[in-house]
Amino acid sequence: MTQPALRFLRSADLPGDDASGERLLPEEEAAHATFHEALAALDRATCAAELGTPDLAEPAQTRRRRWAADANQHREAALVRAGGEEAPVGAWMLHMPLLDNLELAEIEVLVPPRGAHPATGGPGDEEFDTVLHGAVLADARARARELGRPLHCVFAPQPLFSAAGLGPALAGSGERADAEAHGPSRRSPERLGPGPRYRLLTEAEAEAGELLPVASGTGSVPADDPQVRLMREAGFRAVQMERFSVMELAAVPAQLPPVPAGCDFVQWHGETPPEHRAQMADLRTVFSATQPLGGAAFTPAVWDEERVRRTDEGVRAAGIEAIVTALADREDGRLLGFTVFEHTAGVPLAHQEITVVRPEARGRGFATALKRANAAQLRRLRPEISAVCTWNAVENLPMLAVNRAAGFVPRAFTVVWEADGRE
Secondary structure, X not given: OOOOOEEEXXXXXXXXXXXXXXXXXXXXXXXXXXHHHHHHHHHHHHHHHHHOOHHHOOOHXXXXXXXXXXXXXEEEEEEEEEOOOOOOOEEEEEEEEOOOOOOEEXXXXXXXXXXXXXXXXXXXXXXXXXXXXXXXXXXXXXXXXXXXXXXXXEEEEOOEEEOOOOHHHHOOOOOOOOOXXXXXXXXXXXXXXXOXXXXXXXHHHHHHOOEEEOOOOOOEEEOOOHHHHHHHHOOOEEEEEEEEEEEEHHHOOOOOOOOOOOEEEEEEEOOOOHHHHHHHHHHHHHHHXXXXXXXXXXXXXXXXXXXXXXXXXXXXXXXXXXXXXEXXXXXXXXXXXXEEEEEEOOOOEEEEXXXXXXXXXXXXXXXXXXXXXXXXXXXXXXXXXXXXXXXXXXOOHHHHHHHXXXXXXXXXXXXXXXXXXXX
């Protein structure tokens, strides 16, 4: 199939500076609002089709506010139109750290299947989707290079893979770890409804085709899968698999769990209390230094009180609320770990962000207690929220076990792809 004629509209080319804090002219405001509404619709359709969870997509106004207020990252996006169509058929988003990893650009490609598209609908066209995906990715990478970002990272759903070595990551999903399970194909209409968004290769399929191990050493994907082939041809390597899981809050206890011996729960919502900023900065630094990376070229971030404060301010300015539970040593008040959920008003899904326990305090059930206590706090404060979602590296067996114990159920898997264009 020949590449369709594509037209890209980048956020950087919109009239007026949406991040300046100055009031936009009416025509400038209309251009930015229309752009972000279209971006949000594509994001929602993509999340529904690929992960079965449309509420993962950030609302348009929340995204605009986050982009304007976030002191830690610079973000850009582009809408893509095909041929003479006016409705965008795809988009890309770039997320670029400003305080560390200054050569990195995280890329999101939003290409919902044609049958799931918010505007086009109609019958699916997998070949068109694949060609479009490649063109959108290429344009995003070109823009990243223009901005001095040669190291590119893409998080892509992977609906077809081998179960070999992934038993713990599949536990609780209803799938058998011997790869005998079957599910709907990647583009079938059934994928737009609830349920797992992946299929395990059968033994016969695994034996018949080449399996591509990811760099982390845990997990493998079929080399002849169209998405895998596209990413490899673009110069990417698979560095890690992640499990996407959802916890239905109605299925977890509404009361606080028992407090671990010698400890106390410390809970708040909103910005970090000043007396905890130093320890929260230290814990965030621990998280960045100890999280599994699968061999990705990522430099751990170093946090201080000012970074915590500015991050909190950006989250609040975006209209997002943080729900936090920490665990303190009863004798000296030292924070041993914490977990945080984030949610946006009007969205029934919360996001599990960081969970971390100091290395010397691990193996004592603290992470599970933190997640259960935070779920109870979320249910108490925001009863309209029905679920929490999270991602975990499949080689991180302790955290997979923690999430199973806390009530998370596997829904999908993603692959972290990396292309290093640095000389």
